[in-house]
Amino acid sequence: MSTTNDAGGVEFRSDMTVELVKSSASDSDVIWAARVSTKGESSLADIDADPERARGLINYLMRDRHGTPFEHTSLTYFVSAPIFVFREFMRHRIASYNEESARYRELRPVFYLPAVDRNLIQQGKPGAYEFVPGTQAQHETAVADITRACEVAAQAYQHMLDEGIAREVARTVLPVGTYSSMYVTMNARALMNFLSLRTTRPGTHFPSYPQREIEMVAELMEELWADLMPITYAAFNEHGRVSP
Amino acid sequence: MSTTNDAGGVEFRSDMTVELVKSSASDSDVIWAARVSTKGESSLADIDADPERARGLINYLMRDRHGTPFEHTSLTYFVSAPIFVFREFMRHRIASYNEESARYRELRPVFYLPAVDRNLIQQGKPGAYEFVPGTQAQHETAVADITRACEVAAQAYQHMLDEGIAREVARTVLPVGTYSSMYVTMNARALMNFLSLRTTRPGTHFPSYPQREIEMVAELMEELWADLMPITYAAFNEHGRVSP
């Protein structure tokens, strides 16, 4: 955790929180869902029959992009991240979301500050960017500018609330770097699609260039999922991280 | 069970099979999902705080149609029913399906036959039909016609397979009353939408007129769900069985 508190109660963080709240997701869910095609009503019977054949079947489904058997699974995550991350996240429509509401509650003044190792400089042209580290001076500039703007925003927000102005109006000054919290529920197929678009890895079939902050969230989600469905996870990586 | 076997291995049934294969669905899932709006990161903490307030919150969500908190749940059913039921079922797009494949396996010759208490006669005009019992003679006609057509279809199917013709071609003769099997996974919100459209009940806010056979499936699904989320289920009925 890299949070710091300043005098006015304002807090800055550089990390993301991801917790797996609950799940119903295992490799065997993929097996019986797929085998109903060929075995009909008896597909549940032979789930534990043969681990090696299970591996073969999951590899085949992944390679040939038979995606539906991966859908009979459900993972619910709790995520705390800046609003600009949630803005990108919620473009994924095959998922269920409930988020903290700035209409119904007063938001806490917690803001995102890039860590020292966050690449600050963008090079290249549209469609072919890369990010490289900034100088020490650039990092200090970013910290100073962000800190000041967030503090002024927090003061303006608090002042309006103190004067009796509605939360939904006062929140208009809060920056997109303000932390929010949500629950998100996805099935494993939608999760693989999310991971394929929101992480960068060597060996990926269709390269993607996500913003680092959503990738940090995606990496934590991936780690928590990998243990639940190890055969599926291995097949996903082996076949170029393309969602089936 | 009302299955009967005839000489040629053909089987007739009048009932539907619905099993709850797995689920991750409870009233408390609705509570923490809803409370993140007002409590942010601490919404998980007070799940078990106060059952009476839980009831109040779920009633409020149902009445005012805040539907998303009901989505962080997952129910997987195994269903065996005639193809014409699956045709209607799969029009529900917020769900995941895997079904027995007539391309990948030989279908078993199991067909639907209306039970004696199935209303056979439709009265009224488009948009305002009702169904009433047929005479004994009408029931016998239906049984005779259906039995014969299914037996001829089963013979033609088997004969083509015996002659080496591909399953996907031979199946063209199979009637829509042929039984198939599938797994379907839905969240509780999608399930309530399904139930509101595929059951008829007194006191329903928006009346619906489903075909009896899909209603039989829906009733079995409803029964299996009611025990998992009793507060939600009571609120659903109390507020006119409208999906929130």
Add this chain to the structure above:
Amino acid sequence: MSTTNDAGGVEFRSDMTVELVKSSASDSDVIWAARVSTKGESSLADIDADPERARGLINYLMRDRHGTPFEHTSLTYFVSAPIFVFREFMRHRIASYNEESARYRELRPVFYLPAVDRNLIQQGKPGAYEFVPGTQAQHETAVADITRACEVAAQAYQHMLDEGIAREVARTVLPVGTYSSMYVTMNARALMNFLSLRTTRPGTHFPSYPQREIEMVAELMEELWADLMPITYAAFNEHGRVSP
């Protein structure tokens, strides 16, 4: 237009922009889509047969909530509004979105400022709020606090860009009141669902309490749609503004 420019190029607005970019949506689209149920391949033939029967059919579909015939339509809007409006908008998953990107371009410093007639005070308790006008002093407080916070944010943003810091990092200071632009494409059924949740009207069957700013956008969208599908629009209002 209520925009004002200050010295530093910062601009404040209180209004929303909504333009209908293109559409393929008419009452007759509903008619042929619905009549395929009963007329099969000849449903296109009698579109223009009888306006009075068209009205009757659309009323029936709306009342009994047969929603699918309203889906064979498409409306594309261009919308400029504050980010906090887009955050609510994009929770509607049955729609297609493309928005201005703060990763790919430098955002213009245009911010939302509540107009004098915007109710500033929230009264009541969760689930039963109402909004009432603020005093002149409260309005001045809001304007002063928002103006200052947005100007500081704009300066911090510009300063970071001048120092070579990447757009996607610098944008973290921009408030959720910053204007953005997007195209959104929806069918008439999804649009009715959006309108039912994002407008408040007397006579609405299921009352909704949207934030005023998204309601401003919704009202403009509604106006542009009403002329395209007048029979559908009248039926929507007559039946309590419930999406079919």
Add this chain to the structure above:
Amino acid sequence: MSTTNDAGGVEFRSDMTVELVKSSASDSDVIWAARVSTKGESSLADIDADPERARGLINYLMRDRHGTPFEHTSLTYFVSAPIFVFREFMRHRIASYNEESARYRELRPVFYLPAVDRNLIQQGKPGAYEFVPGTQAQHETAVADITRACEVAAQAYQHMLDEGIAREVARTVLPVGTYSSMYVTMNARALMNFLSLRTTRPGTHFPSYPQREIEMVAELMEELWADLMPITYAAFNEHGRVSP
């Protein structure tokens, strides 16, 4: 057309009907939708600026799988095909459907019969099938078995209707080869996904093995779409027919 009428009014067909009822879909729709990312509110202005750059942009979007700009389009097709084709078709959830109803109307006795050039024999094992022509004798067997089963089904259906039994009960005997009609509306992104899964082509990145009958429908749909969006269509083919 390869339809034939027999004595009892029963009709057999081997072809599919696909008509483009209406569309709002052009390459320029992709351009302005994509350019809003980098040009904001002025993206509509330069649509016609430079055809060569339009081609470059669409190629880039296709290659890097930026799919959303292709969604602001709408195509409505009228399709007549056997029920077993519609069963596969409606598994595609990002689409709108309205189909002829066997509950609301009496279906016409029109059935599918494989043409002489339909490959009848399946060779290989699960996951690696190929289809090859049957012998003349096998074709005759198929025609004889299908004809007879369909005629018996049509008689049983008609007899039950004549005896006053409800359409929704009588239809249980109708084979999945019975022709039905529907309207389907899709955007170009969903259409490309459909085509990638329901056609087989050399050079396809992820090979697919659709049943021939749905491929016949897909090929007709493709042909009607290709002319509307020639640049998009060329890019789709060039990049391995993967839906972006």
